[in-house]
Amino acid sequence: MKTQFQAAEAVNGERLLDSFLQLAKINAPSGDEKLMADVLVPLLTEMGFTIQFDEANKRIGGNCGNLIAWWDGTDPELPPLFLSTHMDTVLPTEGLNPVIKDGVIYSDGTTILGADDRAALAAYLEAIRVIQETGARCGPIELILTVYEQPGLVGARYLDYAKVRSKTGYIFDSSGDVGQIILQGPYSSRIWWEIEGKQSHIGLNPEEGINAILIAAAALREMQLGKVSEETLANIGVIEGGELTSIIPGKVKVSGEVRSFTATGLQEQIEHMCAAVTEAAESLGGTAHVRVEKKYAGFAIPDHSAFVQSAIRAAERIGVKSYLTRTLGGADTNVLNENGLTCITLGLGFRNIHSFQEHISVENLVNTGKYAAALICEWYEMHKPK
Incomplete structure (x- = not known):
């Protein structure tokens, strides 16, 4: 030997x-x-x-x-x-x-x-x-x-x-x-949201605006992120939106990912995050579209x-x-x-x-x-x- x-x-x-x-x-x-x-x-x-x-x-x-x-x-x-x-x-x-x-x-x-x-x-x-x-x-x-x-x-x-x-x-x-x-x-998936409010000028018609960034912020406040449990991690990594400081932003893009040791844990966390975005958009008069992409099993x-x-x-x-x-x-x-x-x-x-x-x-x-x-x-x- x-x-x-x-x-x-x-x-x-x-x-x-x-x-x-x-x-x-x-x-x-x-x-x-x-x-x-x-x-x-x-x-x-x-x-x-x-x-x-x-x-x-x-x-x-x-x-x-x-x-x-x-x-x-x-x-x-x-x-x-x-x-x-x-x-x-x-x-x-x-x-x-x-x-x-x-x-x-x-x-x-x-x-x-x-x-x-x-x-x-x-x-x-x-x-x-x-x-x-x-x-x-x-x-x-x-x-x-x-x-x-x-x-x-x-x-x-x-x-x-x-x-x-x-x-x-x-x-x-x-x-x-x-x-x-x-x-x-882990199992892992990426998530992208396109959140839509309504663009308007802060100095001319602010009452008509629906701030998409505020919708995203409201959603993030309700999300469990970071180390969700011993089995699951979640992260929001990119936020893109806005044009000028004088313009109430009508669109914002938010993206992140979830990792979990179980397929069930992955799906539950994705559903939780999506629900937070949907509820925030509805409560503030906006809409949200989501795309989920599997990274790996x-x-x-x-x-x-x-x-x-x-x-x-x-x-x-x-x-x-x-x-x-x-x-x-x-x-x-x-x-x-x-x-x-x-x-x-x-x-x-x-x-x-x-x-x-x-x-x-x-x-x-x-x-x-x-x-x-x-x-x-x-x-x-x-x-x-x-």
Whole structure:
């Protein structure tokens, strides 16, 4: 058993750090992932992967489709395992200047770092390298590398699932330290209201005006927002309306979103918020029109499943403490599970993502590489011929 798991022990921290820094500097924000794909394709081809792209970009307007890569491993008859993450960043990383201080990797404060999720990409590459270099036995490995994840898991939604050959996998894409195992994720929907009052001039005919902003304010006073319960979150994020300070606004747009661990909780909160807008509009003489759009469905994986227990054992193999949890944050995990794959989200320890203060410790980065290698080895142990 020791020989099989030497791959995780053999992760080269310096090589992994260098790989991450190089990948982080590639400027490939959402919709512009081709630069990242152009770097990954020759790297993966050299490692023995066959590469294919789908045409998700034609549906979302990007310059690159989702990348699906396949390697037979040493035992191609075993069930395949996938590792997935996204190729985009939420903001550009052009001009990124990484700074390492006290064992933590930052940008210089003028860009994001892009650890979300270049750290996972670098870790996957290192894990597979050491699997190959040490001769550890493994089944087929598939990489599902999506585009346009940051604006709302869009690339995964339009992934050509007919091109995916594996059914089970892991996604490193959470701020928890390595060892975090997320078994449940939320249902989520966006909501838009167009609230109509009646426009008029404050100095000429104020008595004829119906202020749409006041209708929105009255509705918001009645809404339960923020942490509604342990199961449900709700937020109003954008309000747009008005033209001039002298004009009573006749229209205002309000938008927000709801997340809940249950479909019932999601629907009840949406209905509550819609009722607040409708009642406010009616009481003040206006009208309201609503549009609700599903973002993604929730998922829940049983903690007793062999798949989860394998992840727990893999964490033990590399000497990190595992813990099971759930999150109201969304990830490609939601969409892949909804489309018939089985996967869970794992922590890799990035912090302050989507900001210029984003950072990740070298320890978490290296442990992500070790954990990915250990997961591959555990998958083999679980499925090897008896």
